[in-house]
Amino acid sequence: MVSGMDVSHDRVDLVIVGGGMVGVALACALAPTGLSIRILESRDGSPQSLIDALPELSAEGFDPRVSALTCASQQFLTHVGAWSRMQAARICPYTDMSVWDGRGRGAIQFSAAELHEPCLGHIVENRVTLAALYAAMQEIDTIRFQPGAKIKSVSPPDTQGIRTLRLAGGESLSTALLVGADGAHSRIRAMTGMGATEWDYGHHAIVTTIETELPHRSTCWQRFTEDGPLALLPLADPSERKLSIVWSTSPSHARELMALDENAFCAELGHTFEYRLGQVLSCDTRHLHPLRQRHAQRYVQAGLALVGDAAHTIHPLAGQGVNLGLLDAAALAEVLIDARDRGEAPGDERVLRRYQRMRRADNLQTAAAMEGFRRLFDDLPAPIRLLRSSGMSLVNRLAPVKQHLMLMAMGLRGEVPRLARRP
Template identity: 55%
Template structure:
């Protein structure tokens, strides 16, 4: 008779979102197993991150909101993140490169120390890996892949077969293995998806003028270009979303010519672009799972949805998913319910699906609005941006929602009320 290793919760994917869920459930008493297909060495993660830091910045960064900071604080890792490297940004300048519209958000208007933090993805992941290793109820398995996932049995358990021959029995499986999630596909959950018609180029660049702790975004005729400040005042992480043909042309340029093209596209706001690190490019697609849950199954983060990076909300939405699912599981345990049933897990789906769809629709609307060359929409968007910039209450309400200081948030993402 085949021996099965039993556990309560299996999280497939040791990225930022999957590890955050595990960290939030560390005190739940559940037996948690995290599976990661990459060959990473979690025991030496801090040393590896430090060596990488000495060689420069990770081109993959995230603009973490106040709400995400709160989730990571509850997960026990925010202090480690700031000890390694994080950049608080105090302002955001957005303007229409094809007109006169502009808007500026400043933390001083909100009486906040910053609008958020720019954090390298590897820094966040390293802090979470260390946290997981310190928890008695969490086990991390690397270099393994899920090859089969059964339907729930009569007791609600699912069987998982790994590529090393191991068979697991789990009450619940969480797909946190990215946009092309095989786990979600094995669970029989389909996706709505479409191509944005954009590719994103990411890298780290050096500018003659300091970044002034400001996030900058210019809407060009081909797509948005963002400069995100890094702790070195003359360094910024860029995300340049543009047409596939233009991206191909940019990637083929030598470094000096690319820097010149970037400086022109950015209107020289930070002076000359004097250096670029290695460039990376990837296509942008919007995806949304037709459902997030089944009996003994849930999808979170990119496995459930992806959106355009123009507002920097992708990782933040994933962290809100992790917080909402953790709350749903913890509430089920506290109430003595069958916490892994589809009936109970639908609480998580109800709390997040509409929020994520709304953000996806908003990003699609922005993309379409700034992608048109029709003079009437261009006039309206320029007028609207300038008008909003002059209406501080409206502008501040919008930025407070973007920061995660208001709106519908999981409990674990809400900042404690100040005295």
Template identity: 50%
Template sequence: METRADVLIVGAGMVGSALALALQNSGLEILLLDGGPLTVKPFAVDGPFEPRVSALSVASQRILERVGAWEGVRQRRASPYTDMHVWDGSGTGLVHFSASSVHAEHLGHIVENRVVQDALLECLHDSDIGLLANARLEQLRHSGDDWLLTLADGRQLRSPLVIAADGAHSAVRRLAGCETREWDYLHHAIVTSVRCDKPHANTAWQRFTDDGPLAFLPLQRGDEHWCSIVWSITPVEAERMMALNDDAFCRALERAFEGCLGTVLAADPRLCVPLRQRHAKRYVDNGLALIGDAAHTIHPLAGQGVNLGFLDAAVLAEELLAAVQRGERLADMRVLSRYERRRMPHNLALMAAMEGFERLFQADRLPLRWLRNTGLKLVDQSAQAKALFVRQALGLSGDLPALARP
């Protein structure tokens, strides 16, 4: 049995779901498929936090508002943060960013990935977008002017345009033979939620330790004492930390964070994630486009990964809808290349900046330590430089698609 669609999106994660919703009411037959069940789970506002969170920028919030999902996020759980403290644990450099410096209410929201996902799924179930759950892709090949996809259960799907939104280990990217540049950071990230003695004051805290960056991100559940942590450390150290009991882990975390929020009172179950940089050499081919983690993965130290993905989805939707208005063939390289030209330079620039930061703060040589501490102090003393960084955190710089503009 063969099913046909004008646009076939593989991967119903946050980015793929946002793209599908951005294309609804376009007159296009949209089919969104995923290897998972695509069901919305019951959510308890006072329940435990999910370990994986995202630091959603204001631009990402606008995109979610305009595809109809932000209200679902807000009704569940979202933690706004107004300030950010960054300091070098091996020196004296410190910088403080504040939303008030650019007359903004907040810098963004810390939101559990599951919350965003379920809010998007609610909107998808209320739309006319075709959903195909538990659909595992096994084969992908050209068939005339179309792509023909074969699923594990034998079903076949046909479309002139396939969008890969199936994550860092994208099956579409692999089966289509898209080349990537990638390398291992030789670090793992430990993620969990912890309760601290002192309130987080709606502030994102990040300390650069000798092993790697450690972030405490504010969470809200009736008080200001819960934080999501992302701790980037060497694989050997990560293995040791994962083997500790909860109390010993809390003490180690407290020492690494210099006790900035007092005693770490409790920790939820931990996850350990290997860190790897990956970037596709091309985002597009005939009838094919990569978005989100399928196109690029980035170090989590700035929390920008999902924000880049939402901008990918918004820009691609904008270019496809413009092509529909002009009567162009959506799968044409001229159409898809417009998306690549708008997104690749921005993504590469941010990835290069994050790579530079990561290497600079890992460097142990005295001149580089002096350089990074001096740099942090100079930035902290310059209102103009800080405003530039704040606008980047808000997602308000560069070529913004209409869905992300004020």
């Protein structure tokens, strides 16, 4: 080997940077194209290590990171071969949702029975979803997963539209299409000059698993307080007393809550939740996450696309973040499959703009709706609070409006990518 030269140089059709749920789901969805795919993941550890560890991890407790997966996400995960594996591990369908104004009398009750559906969605631990996707991925010969990959640079596209990535170990990798699926702090977005608009929500989220005195009854609960929303999400526990919480509140209040011991935190949580499930008996280790909204100014360039949190992040109050990312993956896979059938190059910017048209406006609309909803529940003057509560109660009585909202939230209405549509 000559000193100073690359350790190796490979050429693949598609490189996905980020081995999380969205990146791996995209790779699995593209299996029919026959494209050679490399997934670069910065963290160490093989996919098999998570698959092997999952039973023991599940026996020890619940992953504090969970997602409220919609019917559209369920359909896409079924399409890529992950859903049956998730069912065999641990998922929790929820049939009802109870939302109320903590500073008024307004409340909305959603029920799957009103739609003649078996459930509104599923609460699933992120590691369960990821392990299932890893297992599906390992059955596809055209995908190679590379852990511990640190990217040093990304070149602009050459005259043939090829980009070259250089890794910390000296390896270089050329590809016709680079996909950034590397999260909110995406290095791919930064390295390629894909600007993003972002701002601080003024909220921090406390996430943990709790046990309550009364069973959750397969219901998601959300109370809007003057400081932010508090959500309790049911988990697949035989006693139905385990729930995951996402408590979004001001940074100062979040720090105060994090400083409490377990008993004091449980008491404060029970009080804030108005004891809807009785006393909070215990909680696991608490995790604190600052909340920021980000949106890439564009999702694509020649030979480059952003998906998931690399393209957008939103407030977790409606649990739509992962679902939007999976819809990005479904849309991009649809575009690339159709491009292959037409004989078009996957990195052609005209091809990638179809994906951007499918997803950017929808993601912006969802982000704007979440921001408007969040501001609606700020500490507002009493007359506006009264109108807010009255409006919630009115919607609760208008069955067609409520059913439309439920169907949209479930991904059963609106422009849904083909791979995520129910047959």
